[in-house]
Amino acid sequence: MSVQWRKSSYSGGADDQHCVELGRLSSGVGVRDSKDPEGGHIRLTPERFAVLVVRLKG
Numbered sequence: 134m135s136v137q138w139r140k141s142s143y144s145g146g147a148d149d150q151h152c153v154e155l156g157r158l159s160s161g162v163g164v165r166d167s168k169d170p171e172g173g174h175i176r177l178t179p180e181r182f183a184v185l186v187v188r189l190k191g
């Protein structure tokens with residue numbers, strides 16, 4: 134299965150320092166650094182991803 138990565142809509146500021154991409158995986162959500170796409174990713178369950186989003190917004 135090929136993962137289609139999507140860059141965060143909040144990425145792309147003046148210095149573009151903090152960029153992430155998300156990908157739908159068969160086992161959850163992948164999160165990776167868009168500046169280093171070959172550097173790997175972390176895999177989160179949908180529940181853990183939801184917790185992450187809530188904490189980041191907080």
